[in-house]
Structure formats: structure tokens, C-alpha cells
Amino acid sequence: MGRLPCWDNIRMKKGPWTPEEDIILVSYIQEHGPGNWRSVPTSTGLTRCSKSCRLRWTNYLRPGIKRGNFNDNEERLIVHLQALLGNRWAAIASYLPQRTDNDVKNYWNTHIKKKLRKMQQSGHGEDSNDSPHHCPDGGRLSSHSGNAPKGQWERRLHTDIHAAKQALCEALLLDKPSPGSLLLTAESSSKGSSGHDAGGNVQLTSTYASSTVNIARLLDGWMKNIPESLSPTSVVTKREIRPSDTLVMGGPVSGLDGQYSIFGYNNRCCLSSVSGSGRDDGNKTVGIYSDESRPVPPLAMLENWLLDDGIMYQQGHGELIGMSLDDNSIPL
DNA sequence: AAGGTTTACAACCGCCTGATG
DNA sequence: ACATCAGGCGGTTGTAAACCT
Numbered sequence: 001m002g003r004l005p006c007w008d009n010i011r012m013k014k015g016p017w018t019p020e021e022d023i024i025l026v027s028y029i030q031e032h033g034p035g036n037w038r039s040v041p042t043s044t045g046l047t048r049c050s051k052s053c054r055l056r057w058t059n060y061l062r063p064g065i066k067r068g069n070f071n072d073n074e075e076r077l078i079v080h081l082q083a084l085l086g087n088r089w090a091a092i093a094s095y096l097p098q099r100t101d102n103d104v105k106n107y108w109n110t111h112i113k114k115k116l117r118k119m120q121q122s123g124h125g126e127d128s129n130d131s132p133h134h135c136p137d138g139g140r141l142s143s144h145s146g147n148a149p150k151g152q153w154e155r156r157l158h159t160d161i162h163a164a165k166q167a168l169c170e171a172l173l174l175d176k177p178s179p180g181s182l183l184l185t186a187e188s189s190s191k192g193s194s195g196h197d198a199g200g201n202v203q204l205t206s207t208y209a210s211s212t213v214n215i216a217r218l219l220d221g222w223m224k225n226i227p228e229s230l231s232p233t234s235v236v237t238k239r240e241i242r243p244s245d246t247l248v249m250g251g252p253v254s255g256l257d258g259q260y261s262i263f264g265y266n267n268r269c270c271l272s273s274v275s276g277s278g279r280d281d282g283n284k285t286v287g288i289y290s291d292e293s294r295p296v297p298p299l300a301m302l303e304n305w306l307l308d309d310g311i312m313y314q315q316g317h318g319e320l321i322g323m324s325l326d327d328n329s330i331p332l
Numbered sequence: 333a334a335g336g337t338t339t340a341c342a343a344c345c346g347c348c349t350g351a352t353g
Numbered sequence: 354a355c356a357t358c359a360g361g362c363g364g365t366t367g368t369a370a371a372c373c374t
Contacts (some may be wrong), residue, residue, distance in 0.1 A: 014343080014344075051344090054360075054361085060341085088362085089364085101361095103341085105363070107340095169333090
């Protein structure tokens with residue numbers, strides 16, 4: 001018995017997504033919201049299976065995704081969380097609001113694994129969780145084996161679709177693409193054929209999705225909407241996190257009008273806007289989240305976290321995680 | 333410069349779980 | 354209780370890009 005896998009259905013297109021497909025998908029999500037993926041191919045005419053559409057959105061098109069190099073803090077966080085949770089990449093990624101599980105997984109497999117292996121070989125004892133004895137089941141844990149139940153804190157981000165669409169549209173309509181932008185002539189690719197046609201319109205290529213400069217670049221405009229109060233320049237060290245502080249980091253949640261992150265701090269729980277679309281409430285506490293408990297990360301993970309007038313920041317590369325500790329937060 | 337090798341990561345695939353009838 | 358289905362998750366693969374010889 002068993003139903004046909006999504007991938008076997010009729011003649012679904014596979015391989016890299018084109019900008020046109022992206023636009024169609026984002027337009028659809030703008031109108032209907034993410035979810036109900038089954039209806040996406042039929043409603044949009046995309047010859048992609050629902051699963052492919054969902055993955056494309058969650059791993060690539062969704063606004064707020066940070067791509068590129070992981071900084072030291074992120075790397076350390078991943079190592080610690082992998083030790084705690086095993087290869088539960090989605091759970092791990094939920095602690096890194098701007099990263100996808102796929103990204104975290106890839107980073108682990110291509111960078112951290114290698115690093116840890118080297119360290120082991122050179123006799124430095126940082127325990128590698130890649131060792132067979134550490135994760136006997138190969139990392140595939142039952143979804144019930146973790147400390148925290150599945151809940152809102154593990155839900156995906158569904159944010160600011162309007163901005164994503166607009167950024168894509170603008171990029172597609174650029175008559176003078178800037179160096180490094182997505183839809184460039186593909187000088188770097190011998191197989192690429194992108195460029196401009198006689199009318200100045202951008203021609204799109206099959207190298208689109210694998211370009212190192214991808215959709216995230218197009219969303220720069222969206223990122224610029226982050227309130228000034230959240231800009232890295234506003235990070236001012238007031239006091240270090242103290243060992244006595246209890247920090248509980250939740251994950252991303254979606255709101256009707258923006259993206260939020262959950263943080264708990266000294267038995268208070270906050271829902272902070274980290275990338276609202278033009279919201280002017282910046283990083284104030286905008287809501288309360290308190291219906292689940294979650295593991296407290298090791299204190300080592302608190303390195304480089306700073307407090308400034310009730311706002312928590314993560315130091316390094318001007319990265320801002322953001323947290324409000326104002327009096328609107330409530331005890332857990 | 334050319335060819336071979338390695339790296340990085342987007343996408344695929346299959347399994348699992350929870351919801352629903 | 355069972356069957357079916359959609360969506361989520363983690364492992365794996367394919368391939369463009371980067372690097373090396």
C-alpha cells in the first residue's frame with residue numbers, strides 16, 4: 001500500500017528553482033499565507049510538488065534568514081546544542097532565529113564536524129559528538145526523546161511576506177544589476193547564461209539557485225526596515241551576563257505582523273520583536289509567552305551576551321539577537 | 333590554462349508523527 | 354481502532370564553485 005511519494009507524482013519539476021518560480025510562490029504565500037502546501041502547486045500552476053514548495057519557502061525564501069558565515073557564537077551554540085540534543089537540527093535551529101535547520105545541518109556537516117575531528121586527532125579533548133559512542137542511534141532521535149515537547153517555540157517563521165515579494169520583484173526588474181546582486185551576468189559560471197536581453201530585461205539562468213549570492217541578498221531592503229534601535233551600532237556594553245543569571249532561550253514564533261523571538265531571563269519570559277516589518281516598537285517586549293518550559297542552555301553559551309538597559313545583545317560582528325527585559329515581562 | 337579534486341549547500345528522499353474521518 | 358494524509362524532520366545526493374596541482 002502506501003501513497004506515492006510526493007516526488008513521484010506525475011511530472012514534477014526538480015532541481016534548482018528559478019526566480020520566476022520564486023515569485024509565483026512568494027506571491028501565493030503573500031495572498032494565502034504559508035501552510036496548506038498541498039494546494040500550492042494546483043493553485044499556482046507551479047510544477048513543483050508541495051513538499052518542494054514548502055522547503056523552498058522555509059529554507060530559502062522566507063524573510064529573516066541569515067545566510068553566509070556563521071560567527072563564533074553561533075558555532076559554539078551549535079556545538080553545545082548538538083551535545084545536548086543530538087542531531088535534532090530543527091530544535092537546534094530554533095535557538096538561532098535567523099538560521100534554518102538545513103543551514104545548521106549543512107554547517108555542522110561541512111565545518112564543525114571537520115573541526116572537531118581535527119581537534120580530536122591533534123589530541124585536544126573537546127568532545128566530538130560525532131563519535132559513535134556519543135550518539136548511538138546516529139543522531140536520529142525520536143521526536144519525543146528531547147527534553148522539550150514540540151510547541152510554538154519550534155514553529156517556523158512566517159514573516160513579512162509582502163517585503164519578500166517586493167524585494168524579489170524589484171530584483172527581477174532591475175535594469176542595472178549591481179555587482180554581486182542575484183541576477184547578474186554569470187561571469188563566474190561557465191554554464192550560466194544570465195544577463196540582459198536586448199530590451200534590458202534580466203535573463204534568468206539555471207544557476208540561479210546555486211549562486212552563492214542568493215535570495216537573501218534581495219531581502220536586504222527588508223532587513224533595512226529593522227528599527228534603528230536594533231542596529232548593531234546601538235550595542236553598548238552595560239554589564240555582562242552574570243553566572244547567576246538564568247537564561248532560557250526559546251525559538252522563533254510568527255506574528256501577524258512580524259517575527260518574534262522568545263527569551264526567558266531570570267524567571268521572566270519575553271517575546272521580543274527582532275525583525276518586525278517597519279514596526280516602531282523595536283525591541284520592546286510586545287507579548288508574553290509562557291506556556292512551555294524549555295531547557296536552560298549551558299552557561300558557556302552565555303559568553304559574549306551583554307545587557308544594555310534591559311536589552312540583551314549578543315556580541316560579535318555586531319550581531320544582535322535582541323531581548324527586552326522591561327517590566328512588561330512576566331514571571332514564568 | 334587545463335584538468336582534477338574538494339568543498340559547500342540547495343534540493344531530494346524516505347521515514348515519522350499528529351490530525352482527521 | 355484503523356486508515357489515510359499532510360507536514361515536518363534528518364540523512365543523503367547532486368552539482369556549482371573554489372581550490373589545488
